Amino acid sequence: MVSTVSSLIKLQECHDKPIPVVGGKTRNLALASQSGYTVPDGFCLTSNAYKDFIKKNRLEQILNLELYRKPFEQMRWEELWDSGLRIRSAFLKSVFPDDLKETIETQIKNYPEDVLFSVRSSATEEDAEGHSFAGIHDSYINVHRSDLTEKIVLVWASLWNDRSLLYRKEKSLDPMESSMAVLVQIMNHQAISGLAFTKNPLTGNKNEMVIETISGTLDHLVDNIKTPETLVLHKADGAVLSSTVSTLQDFFDKQTVLDLYKKIIQLEEIFNYPIDVEWTGLNHNFTLLQVRPITFGKKDKDNDRQWYLSLTPSNQKLIALTNKIENQLLPEMLSDIENLPSLPDGSTEHSFNDLFFSIGESYEKWKRIYWSDFIPFAHGIRKFGQYYNDLLKPDDPFAFIDLLKNEPILAKERNKKMKELALMITETPLIYEAVTDFFNNNLSDFNQLLENIRKTSHDGALFADAFETLLKDHFLLFYEQTSFSEHPEMILSVLLSLSKMNQIEDKKLLSSEENQETTYFQMAGQNNQEAKDWLKIGRLSWKLRDDDNILLAKIEQRLWEFVKEASDKLRHLSLLESDSAVALDQWKTLHQALLKKSIIPKKVTIPETQETSQRILKPRQLLGQPSSSGVASGRARILTDLSDFTKVIPGEILIFDAVQPQMTFIISLAGGIIERRGGMLVHSSIIARELGIPAVNGVSLATELIKNGDYVTVNGDLGIIVVSR
Amino acid sequence: MRKKYDEPMFVNVTACDSQCAEKETLKEIQKLCDDQNFAVLATQGDGQPYTSLISFSVNDSLTKLYFSTPSQTRKFNLLEKNHLVSVLIDNRSDLPTGLNQISGLTITGTAKVLSDEDQIKKASVVLLDKHPYLQRFIQSSTTKIIEVSAEHLYYVRRFQEVFEWSPR
Numbered sequence: 036m037v038s039t040v041s042s043l044i045k046l047q048e049c050h051d052k053p054i055p056v057v058g059g060k061t062r063n064l065a066l067a068s069q070s071g072y073t074v075p076d077g078f079c080l081t082s083n084a085y086k087d088f089i090k091k092n093r094l095e096q097i098l099n100l101e102l103y104r105k106p107f108e109q110m111r112w113e114e115l116w117d118s119g120l121r122i123r124s125a126f127l128k129s130v131f132p133d134d135l136k137e138t139i140e141t142q143i144k145n146y147p148e149d150v151l152f153s154v155r156s157s158a159t160e161e162d163a164e165g166h167s168f169a170g171i172h173d174s175y176i177n178v179h180r181s182d183l184t185e186k187i188v189l190v191w192a193s194l195w196n197d198r199s200l201l202y203r204k205e206k207s208l209d210p211m212e213s214s215m216a217v218l219v220q221i222m223n224h225q226a227i228s229g230l231a232f233t234k235n236p237l238t239g240n241k242n243e244m245v246i247e248t249i250s251g252t253l254d255h256l257v258d259n260i261k262t263p264e265t266l267v268l269h270k271a272d273g274a275v276l277s278s279t280v281s282t283l284q285d286f287f288d289k290q291t292v293l294d295l296y297k298k299i300i301q302l303e304e305i306f307n308y309p310i311d312v313e314w315t316g317l318n319h320n321f322t323l324l325q326v327r328p329i330t331f332g333k334k335d336k337d338n339d340r341q342w343y344l345s346l347t348p349s350n351q352k353l354i355a356l357t358n359k360i361e362n363q364l365l366p367e368m369l370s371d372i373e374n375l376p377s378l379p380d381g382s383t384e385h386s387f388n389d390l391f392f393s394i395g396e397s398y399e400k401w402k403r404i405y406w407s408d409f410i411p412f413a414h415g416i417r418k419f420g421q422y423y424n425d426l427l428k429p430d431d432p433f434a435f436i437d438l439l440k441n442e443p444i445l446a447k448e449r450n451k452k453m454k455e456l457a458l459m460i461t462e463t464p465l466i467y468e469a470v471t472d473f474f475n476n477n478l479s480d481f482n483q484l485l486e487n488i489r490k491t492s493h494d495g496a497l498f499a500d501a502f503e504t505l506l507k508d509h510f511l512l513f514y515e516q517t518s519f520s521e522h523p524e525m526i527l528s529v530l531l532s533l534s535k536m537n538q539i540e541d542k543k544l545l546s547s548e549e550n551q552e553t554t555y556f557q558m559a560g561q562n563n564q565e566a567k568d569w570l571k572i573g574r575l576s577w578k579l580r581d582d583d584n585i586l587l588a589k590i591e592q593r594l595w596e597f598v599k600e601a602s603d604k605l606r607h608l609s610l611l612e613s614d615s616a617v618a619l620d621q622w623k624t625l626h627q628a629l630l631k632k633s634i635i636p637k638k639v640t641i642p643e644t645q646e647t648s649q650r651i652l653k654p655r656q657l658l659g660q661p662s663s664s665g666v667a668s669g670r671a672r673i674l675t676d677l678s679d680f681t682k683v684i685p686g687e688i689l690i691f692d693a694v695q696p697q698m699t700f701i702i703s704l705a706g707g708i709i710e711r712r713g714g715m716l717v718h719s720s721i722i723a724r725e726l727g728i729p730a731v732n733g734v735s736l737a738t739e740l741i742k743n744g745d746y747v748t749v750n751g752d753l754g755i756i757v758v759s760r
Numbered sequence: 761m762r763k764k765y766d767e768p769m770f771v772n773v774t775a776c777d778s779q780c781a782e783k784e785t786l787k788e789i790q791k792l793c794d795d796q797n798f799a800v801l802a803t804q805g806d807g808q809p810y811t812s813l814i815s816f817s818v819n820d821s822l823t824k825l826y827f828s829t830p831s832q833t834r835k836f837n838l839l840e841k842n843h844l845v846s847v848l849i850d851n852r853s854d855l856p857t858g859l860n861q862i863s864g865l866t867i868t869g870t871a872k873v874l875s876d877e878d879q880i881k882k883a884s885v886v887l888l889d890k891h892p893y894l895q896r897f898i899q900s901s902t903t904k905i906i907e908v909s910a911e912h913l914y915y916v917r918r919f920q921e922v923f924e925w926s927p928r
Binding site for chain 2: 096099102104105650651652653654655656657658735739740
């Protein structure tokens with residue numbers, strides 16, 4: 036017999052429906068309702084409604100293409116986010132089935148016209164014991180009936196958001212098998228709301244019940260906007276063990292606390308495991324919003340995931356972070372960089388040590404802030420993108436980038452200066468000859484070359500000055516245990532290559548961008564301020580995402596100068612062996628050794644054993660994601676360290692493991708770009724899109740599978756690399 | 761220090777370098793050949809390609825592929841005239857919905873009708889090991905056993921990822 040499950044079931048009737056149909060959240064609430072608890076009136080769109088939507092819009096293949104594009108374990112955070120965004124976009128552009136729309140309308144026509152709804156995920160693995168997807172899927176509150184279907188679609192789409200995918204991998208839940216029910220309820224606004232835990236979520240103490248409470252609706256508590264008052268009760272009898280309730284004490288007389296305690300305890304008896312409850316209203320107004328098993332007890336032992344989850348701050352946190360970065364951190368960092376101490380000339384050892392230490396401390400501080408604030412802030416671009424897509428529903432889910440890309444980032448300023456210098460080489464034969472002569476004859480005295488150029492002519496002197504300024508302004512940067520400023524000949528060789536390229540003009544699409552901005556604000560309508568705020572967050576986030584690496588590299592550079600000086604001093608004192616290399620992060624050890632005149636033991640390094648067995652498989656086509664459109668073919672050039680930069684011949688296909696903003700100038704020379712690190716918003720694809728250079732990234736093992744000199748084709752429209760030898 | 765941010769995000773998963781990736785891929789190809797009973801054979805005549813379904817077996821090193829056919833068939837006549845053939849082994853019938861889960865192996869090479877008794881015996885063992893139900897068919901005097909020596913192999917997965925190699 037084929038059982039047909041309806042796509043909509045009234046909440047009160049969900050208590051005996053299977054979790055795969057109504058989801059855990061709905062069923063738990065319906066069970067509580069069945070036992071006499073008040074829950075807001077509502078209905079559940081079953082997993083069948085979801086499946087019907089997927090089927091009618093043929094979304095299975097889109098999901099399949101996104102989720103099995105490459106082995107999950109090779110996916111980076113940003114690639115998952117990209118996939119999530121593309122899926123979300125496809126959902127948003129899909130058609131909501133008419134029959135389902137009618138069913139919903141019939142259901143809500145009895146409610147008053149101005150009633151507002153909550154639309155919440157009720158995933159079919161959610162809130163079951165052992166699988167809590169708390170806070171992973173989306174929920175919406177205060178939704179007007181005219182927005183119901185769109186919000187339902189967004190909740191469905193959140194089954195495939197990046198956070199959800201991160202958990203699914205570990206819990207071995209097959210994305211193709213997963214489904215989502217949605218719980219729609221009328222909003223219930225009360226003067227006081229809160230959470231309750233029948234076991235202390237912080238200590239795991241089973242003899243305690245914890246109640247957290249705030250005035251107003253619960254979302255302020257769940258999103259950590261307001262700090263709650265906390266009551267700790269003795270679980271056996273409800274006696275108050277501790278309480279911070281002060282401002283809300285009018286609500287909490289002894290009788291009320293006892294009433295709340297009893298309701299929660301009886302609820303736990305129904306479920307028979309420690310529960311986590313969301314509620315609103317007290318005494319006879321008490322209304323249950325959610326009940327689920329406690330998962331806090333077994334705190335995520337994995338710090339990595341905690342960290343990854345911190346990368347998607349909530350809207351409120353992001354707004355706070357924006358203010359902190361704009362008004363405090365960024366001005367402070369720029370001022371710190373401005374005031375970084377230089378290497379003292381012939382000063383006392385004492386003052387060197389002090390300066391060394393203070394610069395080291397500064398480095399540690401900004402490294403910390405880079406991790407704790409700057410990287411999470413990069414999510415601002417994505418939040419803006421999501422806001423933009425919800426508003427405009429564009430065909431290209433990454434169209435929002437056009438509104439960001441004209442921000443004056445440091446790397447762009449550097450590239451512009453480099454172009455100017457390249458043009459001087461092109462236009463001044465004497466400079467051109469001097470520079471080509473230097474490289475053709477493998478000369479090594481760079482200062483001599485610069486002096487020679489200076490002497491050629493007035494233009495030569497201008498060039499030499501401009502080159503020195505370029506180095507000073509843009510290349511006092513630490514990079515991979517060296518500094519760009521230690522390799523001026525590499526910079527010059529890139530300039531020479533640039534000078535040989537005919538077309539090095541940026542694509543300028545200013546007018547279309549202005550149109551796009553106008554459309555953006557038109558669509559925002561009365562939410563103009565909100566749209567403005569998101570655009571501001573998006574732009575600052577965009578700029579900082581590129582600039583932070585460069586700014587940090589400036590601090591690293593100065594510390595590096597001290598590290599080198601310190602190691603020279605130590606070698607001179609025979610405290611450091613002459614052939615022993617030092618790394619930036621050893622600065623504390625070097626500082627201590629100088630202070631205490633102690634010997635730095637030589638690091639024992641075990642040489643890596645390289646297996647050199649013959650490879651059988653040759654790559655013919657490799658897959659990545661298209662990050663800048665167009666098709667280009669050419670010889671492959673793998674860039675692993677700075678010495679490779681000088682070998683680049685304009686038009687070659689450049690292959691990177693990961694491109695940092697410090698080195699994006701080399702992209703101007705590329706015919707095409709391939710990168711192992713994936714993401715639509717990684718530094719290389721931003722520059723590549725701007726220069727109109729085809730790029731594919733997220734290509735697993737790119738630098739290993741492709742060899743120097745391979746003839747490769749980069750298909751930046753489809754994300755495919757074709758290799759021929 | 762930026763390493764962590766750059767790396768794949770999943771815990772308890774060891775990243776595979778190119779060496780281990782190759783081993784995994786070769787295993788995958790071997791499994792495809794073991795799991796599939798049937799393949800598509802392409803022969804040609806006067807420039808006209810002709811495809812047919814066959815039951816096949818391969819040797820462990822994937823250098824030889826065997827199938828059998830009555831000597832009156834069109835494919836037999838065509839391959840007798842032109843030895844250059846191509847065979848496609850794929851798993852589309854296992855996973856009809858997932859474009860990304862389909863994989864296929866294309867073998868191009870030379871077909872030879874076995875006539876040496878010893879060779880026929882050996883090839884029959886390989887074929888019957890996988891297709892015991894074909895015993896009567898294979899041992900019939902009108903059935904010929906064909907050996908395809910692989911020149912090039914092309915393995916396609918995830919819609920567009922392609923690896924190639926030549927056994928020699």
